[in-house]
Amino acid sequence: MKHIAIGILGAATLGLMASAASATTLDTVKAKGFIQCGVSTGLAGFSAPDDKGDWQGIDADFCRAVAAAVFGDGTKVKFTPLSAKERFTALQSGEVDILSRNTTWTINRDTALGLNFVGTTYYDGQGFMINAKKLPGVNSALQLSGAAVCVQSGTTTELNLADYFKANKMEYSPVVFEKLEEVNAAYNAGRCDVYTTDQSGLYGIRLTLDSPADHVVLPEIISKEPLGPAVRQGDDQWYHIVKWTYFALLDAEELGITKANVDEMKNSASPEIKRVLGQEADTKIGTDLGVSNDWVVNIVKAVGNYGEMFDRNVGSGSPLKIARGINALWTKGGLQYAPPIR
Amino acid sequence: MASQEVLREETSRSSFFNDPKVRSLFFQTLVVIVLFGSVWWIVQNVIDNLQRLHIASGFGFLNGRAGFDISDTPIAYTSDSTYGRAIVVGLINTIIVAAAGVITATIIGFVIGIGRLSQNWLIQKICTVYVEIFRNIPPLLVIFFWYSGVLAVLPAPRDSYHLPLGSFLNQRGFYFPRAVWGEGSWLIFVALIVGIAMAWFVARKARQRQMATGQQFPVLWTSVALIVGLPLLAYVLSGFPLSFDLPKQSTFNLTGGFQVKPEFLSLYLALSCYTAAFIAEIVRAGIRGVSKGQTEAAAALGLRSGSILRLVVVPQAMRIVIPPLTSQYLNLTKNSSLAIAIGYPDLTATAGTVLNQTGQAVEGVLIMMIAYLILSLVTSAVMNVVNARMALVER
Numbered sequence: 082m083k084h085i086a087i088g089i090l091g092a093a094t095l096g097l098m099a100s101a102a103s104a105t106t107l108d109t110v111k112a113k114g115f116i117q118c119g120v121s122t123g124l125a126g127f128s129a130p131d132d133k134g135d136w137q138g139i140d141a142d143f144c145r146a147v148a149a150a151v152f153g154d155g156t157k158v159k160f161t162p163l164s165a166k167e168r169f170t171a172l173q174s175g176e177v178d179i180l181s182r183n184t185t186w187t188i189n190r191d192t193a194l195g196l197n198f199v200g201t202t203y204y205d206g207q208g209f210m211i212n213a214k215k216l217p218g219v220n221s222a223l224q225l226s227g228a229a230v231c232v233q234s235g236t237t238t239e240l241n242l243a244d245y246f247k248a249n250k251m252e253y254s255p256v257v258f259e260k261l262e263e264v265n266a267a268y269n270a271g272r273c274d275v276y277t278t279d280q281s282g283l284y285g286i287r288l289t290l291d292s293p294a295d296h297v298v299l300p301e302i303i304s305k306e307p308l309g310p311a312v313r314q315g316d317d318q319w320y321h322i323v324k325w326t327y328f329a330l331l332d333a334e335e336l337g338i339t340k341a342n343v344d345e346m347k348n349s350a351s352p353e354i355k356r357v358l359g360q361e362a363d364t365k366i367g368t369d370l371g372v373s374n375d376w377v378v379n380i381v382k383a384v385g386n387y388g389e390m391f392d393r394n395v396g397s398g399s400p401l402k403i404a405r406g407i408n409a410l411w412t413k414g415g416l417q418y419a420p421p422i423r
Numbered sequence: 424m425a426s427q428e429v430l431r432e433e434t435s436r437s438s439f440f441n442d443p444k445v446r447s448l449f450f451q452t453l454v455v456i457v458l459f460g461s462v463w464w465i466v467q468n469v470i471d472n473l474q475r476l477h478i479a480s481g482f483g484f485l486n487g488r489a490g491f492d493i494s495d496t497p498i499a500y501t502s503d504s505t506y507g508r509a510i511v512v513g514l515i516n517t518i519i520v521a522a523a524g525v526i527t528a529t530i531i532g533f534v535i536g537i538g539r540l541s542q543n544w545l546i547q548k549i550c551t552v553y554v555e556i557f558r559n560i561p562p563l564l565v566i567f568f569w570y571s572g573v574l575a576v577l578p579a580p581r582d583s584y585h586l587p588l589g590s591f592l593n594q595r596g597f598y599f600p601r602a603v604w605g606e607g608s609w610l611i612f613v614a615l616i617v618g619i620a621m622a623w624f625v626a627r628k629a630r631q632r633q634m635a636t637g638q639q640f641p642v643l644w645t646s647v648a649l650i651v652g653l654p655l656l657a658y659v660l661s662g663f664p665l666s667f668d669l670p671k672q673s674t675f676n677l678t679g680g681f682q683v684k685p686e687f688l689s690l691y692l693a694l695s696c697y698t699a700a701f702i703a704e705i706v707r708a709g710i711r712g713v714s715k716g717q718t719e720a721a722a723a724l725g726l727r728s729g730s731i732l733r734l735v736v737v738p739q740a741m742r743i744v745i746p747p748l749t750s751q752y753l754n755l756t757k758n759s760s761l762a763i764a765i766g767y768p769d770l771t772a773t774a775g776t777v778l779n780q781t782g783q784a785v786e787g788v789l790i791m792m793i794a795y796l797i798l799s800l801v802t803s804a805v806m807n808v809v810n811a812r813m814a815l816v817e818r
Contacts, residue, residue: 195479240502266571
């Protein structure tokens, strides 16, 4: 029901929003004193509340990084949990300032939906998970013909699933829910044989099941799922701030700037590091962007660099233990590459 | 003289403004202008904002390829079908669950409502407890009760309950044999229609005869014989063209047969049980609304208690019952949108998915609102016809 409420709210907001009074997002954010960040309703490693109710995960930390860049304080974020169906309307209608919710970047979303994706914070692909104990002998997605498949509605996953089964001339019966928790509960209860979503998500969800060891993720990856944050179209300044926050996280990792050494690094002999950290004389890099000149220092102090963020939330420092793989920096054979800050 | 003239002129002018007709015309025009003005302003603003935010608009998206699958498809639908067809599939699913729910809720409601007025202490108390439980729980909880509390605890497909007549019950739903109509089976349908028509004719003739002569005729048994016997005869004559497709165990699920999914079952049962509690109260009020003198007069004529209820009380109670019953039918139809919580692909769910895949929230919500509006208007139009036929015909 909530998505209808948001739909109507979105429609109403679009109707009542006075088009003349369109202040920039940066001004609105500064005036209210925090960033409203759209996250998932709970996906381990990306955005999920911990036992104290604080949001943890790469997506949540990304919003903190933007808050650090804008306010110099990574805590000035408020999180809005959104279902897959609610997310775009919430961003379009201005209910959230950033959508950082394991959302796949597609051309349709960049054009027809009026969004701007800022980059790919996590390169993912869609996979399948089954209960190996109940289904011995199934070790490939191509053996899944006739299965009941649990999937979340309103996602690219739902579309890829239909395409994959059609392309391989297999049949399936979809079991579709709106909320992630509902899909998890249905799979856990055995309503469906197969769970499909992004592979990173499958590893996170497996931990929450009754007996994680019984479940295996099948080897096939059936799609490209570049996940990243998005903002509304029509505000280039805000788009640049969010985009360069992402690049700053990558550049910091590439230059070896970490949460622990960022203050020492300010006095580094390297002109590049000094420039990135805003220590160059008469620098205007930060102010041109619309933030303070020590924005990168603030970002790294708040959440660390990209690598630290990855390890803490989904990598070796987390229960998920996902390898960096294609999410490693380009210097280490991965795909993460950022333009220079200069 | 002069002052008198001035006075008259003033009274006539002020009377023009005080004229009730002129006033009401003026204020009605004002309200219409304000109403249309604000609607126009909102619509204009929506269009402006959509353009400013670079969001696509218009209804052209309905012809696009949907690309997603739907679990319950009463009409042919694949992921290659259009968004428009996906919405139609959802609408039909809503109509199916609403129609099934209305019928069941009415039956349960009448039984419980009459049961509450029973002389039998136990029946009366059981019916009271039913009403008090179901009307005091939100419908969403009733749906979850059936979905998570009853159907989800059933065994996995491998260990299905075997029911009589080759049907199975497990957590994936209720499976029963599907009839496969062979060649020549049209004869059976024709026989069925002929049987029903003949039964109706017999009932009419019997009533006319009873009115004229007072003699009764065993209408019930004749009708049963006609409606069951004729198709059976046709079945034998056409050489047993009917076979059954039985559900069988396969790798993942039971295949074959006809499957009623737990999403549909729990929504249907929940809506029926929930609305039945309200209908029971309406029926009780209707029966109570018929004066006791009517029952006593009928008893004095020598009618038995069943006949009193059927011939005297219920026809009069229906006049009181039907208007509030219409509201309950509308409530049930609208409550069916709670289907989204358990993943039954009704109108709200499929239109919501379309809304999300295309990002066209304004159009999506508009389509949903219009569809529910039309559905409700049709329901109340039908019920108004029924009401008009039941209403007291005064001379």
